[in-house]
Amino acid sequence: MIAGARCLRSLGLTAILAAGVGSLPQASASDVLRTEREAIMDRILRFWDVPAGARTAGTLVVMIKVSVLPDGTVTAAEIAFDPEMMLNPYYLATADSARRAVRAASPLPIPADKYDQFKDFQLAFKPQFAAGR
Amino acid sequence: MSRIRSFVAVVAIFVLGLMTLMPAHAEVRIDITHGQMKPMPIAIPDFAGGSGQEAQIGKDISRVVSADLERSGLFKPIDPKAFIQSVASLQVQPRFPDWKAINAEALVQGKVEATGDGRVRVEFRLWDVLNEAYMTGWTLSASPQDWRRLSHKVADAIYKRITGEDGYFDTQIVYIAESGPKNDRKKRLSIMDQDGEGHRFLTDGSELVLTPRFSPSTREITYLSYFKGVPRVYIFNLDTGRREALGNFPGMTFAPRFSPDGNKVVFSLAENGNTDIYEMNLLTRQKTQLTNHPAIDTAPCYSPDGQQIVFESDRSGGQQLYVMGAGGSNPTRISFGDGRYATPVWSPRSDLIAFTKQKGGQFFIGVMRPDGSGERLLAEGFLVEGPTWAPNGRVLAFWRETPSDERGRGQSVRLYTIDLTGYNERVLLTPIDGSDPAWSPLIP
Numbered sequence: 001m002i003a004g005a006r007c008l009r010s011l012g013l014t015a016i017l018a019a020g021v022g023s024l025p026q027a028s029a030s031d032v033l034r035t036e037r038e039a040i041m042d043r044i045l046r047f048w049d050v051p052a053g054a055r056t057a058g059t060l061v062v063m064i065k066v067s068v069l070p071d072g073t074v075t076a077a078e079i080a081f082d083p084e085m086m087l088n089p090y091y092l093a094t095a096d097s098a099r100r101a102v103r104a105a106s107p108l109p110i111p112a113d114k115y116d117q118f119k120d121f122q123l124a125f126k127p128q129f130a131a132g133r
Numbered sequence: 134m135s136r137i138r139s140f141v142a143v144v145a146i147f148v149l150g151l152m153t154l155m156p157a158h159a160e161v162r163i164d165i166t167h168g169q170m171k172p173m174p175i176a177i178p179d180f181a182g183g184s185g186q187e188a189q190i191g192k193d194i195s196r197v198v199s200a201d202l203e204r205s206g207l208f209k210p211i212d213p214k215a216f217i218q219s220v221a222s223l224q225v226q227p228r229f230p231d232w233k234a235i236n237a238e239a240l241v242q243g244k245v246e247a248t249g250d251g252r253v254r255v256e257f258r259l260w261d262v263l264n265e266a267y268m269t270g271w272t273l274s275a276s277p278q279d280w281r282r283l284s285h286k287v288a289d290a291i292y293k294r295i296t297g298e299d300g301y302f303d304t305q306i307v308y309i310a311e312s313g314p315k316n317d318r319k320k321r322l323s324i325m326d327q328d329g330e331g332h333r334f335l336t337d338g339s340e341l342v343l344t345p346r347f348s349p350s351t352r353e354i355t356y357l358s359y360f361k362g363v364p365r366v367y368i369f370n371l372d373t374g375r376r377e378a379l380g381n382f383p384g385m386t387f388a389p390r391f392s393p394d395g396n397k398v399v400f401s402l403a404e405n406g407n408t409d410i411y412e413m414n415l416l417t418r419q420k421t422q423l424t425n426h427p428a429i430d431t432a433p434c435y436s437p438d439g440q441q442i443v444f445e446s447d448r449s450g451g452q453q454l455y456v457m458g459a460g461g462s463n464p465t466r467i468s469f470g471d472g473r474y475a476t477p478v479w480s481p482r483s484d485l486i487a488f489t490k491q492k493g494g495q496f497f498i499g500v501m502r503p504d505g506s507g508e509r510l511l512a513e514g515f516l517v518e519g520p521t522w523a524p525n526g527r528v529l530a531f532w533r534e535t536p537s538d539e540r541g542r543g544q545s546v547r548l549y550t551i552d553l554t555g556y557n558e559r560v561l562l563t564p565i566d567g568s569d570p571a572w573s574p575l576i577p
Contacts, residue, residue, distance in 0.1 A: 037163050048168035049238075052207055052527065053298035077264075093297030096261060096268065098165070100238060103263040121161035129166050 036118075039109045048101035050127050051093040060088060062095045062125040064102060070115050072107030080122065090127075098125040170554075172209035173295060174236050175202065176262075178220050179213075180243035180255070187245045190253060190280045194243065197284035200328060201302040202291060204550075205528075206557030211237055232262045239268070239295065243287070248274055255283050259291055269294040281330060282576070289575070299575070301523035302327060306530060307345045307354050308570040310334060310563065311546055322356060322369065327523070327572070329562040335369060347573045348391045354571075355379070355389040355398055366400055368415075379413060380420065388432045393439045399423070401431035410444055410461075423461035435459065436479045436503070443467075443477040443486055443503070454488060456503060467505030476519055479503070481574075482526030485553075489518045489531075498531045500553065511555040521572045528552045530561060532568040 063080035079085075079095045102108075102123065110118045177199045180191035202208035217231040223242050232240050243257035258270035269290055275283055282303060289300025310323040322342045325332040335354075336342055343364075345356040354369045366379040366389040379389065384404035391398055392412070399412040410424040410433045424430040428448035435442055436459075443456050449466060452473035457464040468474040472492030479486050483503070490497040490510065496517045499510040516534040523529070534546045546568045548561035561570070 037161070041163050041165060044163075044165050045167045046169070048165060049171060049173055050168035052296040090297035093295060096264070096295075100261065100263040101165075101168070104238075117161055121163065124162055124164045126164060126166045127168070 036109075036111045036114065040118075043105045043108055044101055044123065047104040048125070049097055051090065051097050053090045053093060060090060060094060060127060062091065062098050062127075064095070064098050064123045064125065065120065066102055066108075066123055067120050068106075068108055068110055068118065070110070070112065070119075072110040074102055074106035074108065077102040094125060094127050098123065101125075172203075172207055173238050174209050174211055175239040175241065175291075176211045176216060176232055176235070176237040177202075177241045178216055178223060180245050180257070181220050181224050182245040184247065186277065187247060187253065190255075190277060191243070191245045193280055194245070194255065194284045194287065195241075197281060197328070198241065198288045198291070201285060201288035204328070204559055205292065206552055206554075207292070207296060211235055227260050227262075229260075229262055229265045232260075237262050239291070241287070241291065251276070253277050253280075255280075255287075257287050257290070259294055281326065285326070285328075298527060299525045301525045301528060301572075301575070303576050304524060305331075305347075305351065305573045305576065306521075306548075306561070306570050307335075307347060307573070308532075308548060308563070308567045309342060309345065311566040311568055312338075315544060322354070323563075323567070324354075324371070325563070332564055335371075335374075344388055344569060346390045346571045349393060349395040349574055351573045351576050353391075353395075355391060357387060357389065366398065368398075380418065382420075390434050392435050393437055399433040399435065399442060401433065410442070423457070424464065425461075430455075432476050434478050437481055437483045441479075441503075443479055445475045445477060452491075454486070454501075454505075467503065468501070468508075469505060470508055478520055478522060480522050480526040481524050484526070487520035487522060487529055489520065498529065498551070500529075509555070511553070512549065512551050512558060517549075519569045521570050523550075523572050524574045530570040530572055532570060534568075 063082065065078045065080050066074060067076040068074055077099045085091045177195050179195045182188035182191035199210040203210050215235045217234060218228045224244060227240055227242060240260040240262050241257060242260065246254045248254050252274050254272060254274040256272040259268040261268050271290065273283060285303035288302040292300035304327045305324055306327055307324045310321045311318055313319045319338040320342050321338040322335040322345055324335055341359045343357040345354050347354055352371050356367055356369065357364050358367050364385045364387060366386045367376045368379060369376045379398060382402055384402050387401045389398050389400040396416060397412050397414055399410065401408050402411050407427060408429045408431055409422060410430045411420055411422050413420050426448050428446050430444055430446045433442050433444040440459055441456055442459055443454060445452055446455050452475050453466055454468040454474045454477045455464045455466050472490050474488050474490050476489045477486050485500040486503055487500050490499050495513055497510040498512040498517050498520050499508060501508040512531065514533045515536065517531055520529045520531045528550055530548060530550045532546060532548050534544055537545055546566040548563055548567045548570050549558055550561055551558040
């Protein structure tokens with residue numbers, strides 16, 4: 001890697017590389033204010049009825065891909081495929097409950113000035129600590 | 134040098150390509166680690182039926198499914214008076230906006246049809262109202278007399294699809310029905326569906342019976358009965374109605390319980406003033422002693438994999454719980470809280486052991502992990518005892534004795550259920566007083 005960079009510099013390509021790395025997207029957490037994400041989280045958790053079995057299902061995480069309109073109306077809430085889906089009996093119940101929560105919580109509090117970042121996003125539902133046993 | 138130039142060119146193309154392929158912003162991800170724990174609003178209209186009998190069965194199925202799900206504490210059936218879409222049009226296609234309008238999150242659609250050979254075909258479908266999606270369903274045919282079992286099977290399917298756990302509605306409970314004054318109590322072996330329906334007495338009350346327990350097949354019950362004043366372990370066959378003594382031992386036998394494979398019974402035997410735990414192979418009738426200690430060892434129960442046994446013993450001075458290998462190896466104390474612990478029962482899920490605890494003049498039903506950690510008390514009373522697990526390991530039944538009046542005169546003995554949250558305690562109605570329940574596995 002170091003040798004590769006030295007070669008690039010020797011060919012005057014350092015600037016290109018630096019510019020390229022600099023324009024690569026940073027971690028989303030640095031782009032999106034914590035309060036904006038928390039506003040969405042607070043809205044969703046009010047509607048998420050955690051399946052009884054899923055609370056004891058270990059480290060199960062269900063990813064839901066969400067698409068919204070600029071006013072926060074949910075247009076899609078799809079289960080992101082996970083191989084665990086086929087193995088964990090609680091996966092489907094949790095995934096369904098997560099999708100119901102997203103639908104019920106619509107419209108979501110999407111920041112108007114950051115619609116580009118929020119028009120498609122992912123929710124990670126983690127039932128392990130979601131409610132008492 | 135030209136090779137280096139080629140390498141650099143490839144790297145540059147790769148970097149530029151990467152920049153092109155990546156989105157302007159990485160996708161936002163939000164973790165949801167909290168939620169609610171409230172009953173799910175569910176609409177359960179009458180199952181559609183043509184003729185008088187089919188229509189009646191359709192109404193009855195809907196009623197029993199609603200009652201099963203409501204009792205679990207995880208569902209809130211919506212009052213049918215609120216329904217907008219009719220049963221007839223529901224058979225064509227659910228109108229989801231009509232069900233969203235009454236805040237239903239799930240919808241059950243079903244119908245009953247005569248098959249022409251004296252049987253009925255029951256079809257049901259479960260719909261996710263908010264996602265407007267089909268969730269599960271099946272079609273079964275059965276004798277019209279079996280409509281209750283079909284109802285429980287529908288409730289089990291709904292419970293499993295929504296919660297991710299097996300249901301426990303198509304099950305039975307065997308218990309001791311009690312009647313008469315305290316000093317002359319008549320005790321009869323009795324059986325009923327888990328909702329209290331289909332009740333029948335299995336013995337006539339001429340002999341005292343205690344501690345009934347189901348076999349894994351659900352077709353046999355082991356219990357204790359006094360014959361000529363001596364307690365003996367018997368096995369009762371539910372299909373034939375016949376009973377058989379487990380063995381003719383010189384001492385007294387107590388607390389019988391089947392092994393998970395149904396091939397053995399573990400029990401305690403009092404011989405020469407000492408009580409130890411034994412198991413009997415039901416095929417060879419060979420008896421094996423598992424504990425050998427001057428203390429009283431009793432109330433044994435296998436782990437679901439049959440590899441361990443939990444039991445109670447006063448070998449440390451007070452009544453405490455111990456776990457040992459199924460052959461009797463390495464008995465290890467697991468209960469260390471204040472008070473006395475008794476009647477341990479291993480959960481069918483393996484994760485917990487239920488017990489009775491006595492402390493400060495009160496009795497409690499509680500659970501702990503098999504290593505003794507995580508003790509939680511779920512129910513309490515003047516006298517609560519004898520926990521038994523529903524087959525999904527989420528609900529317990531037990532019995533509670535309460536004085537009939539403020540001076541402690543008389544008594545009332547009733548069966549109760551409670552779930553692992555400790556919040557959903559229900560009375561299990563029986564025709565007369567009841568104690569010592571045992572919950573069956575799911576009926577095949």
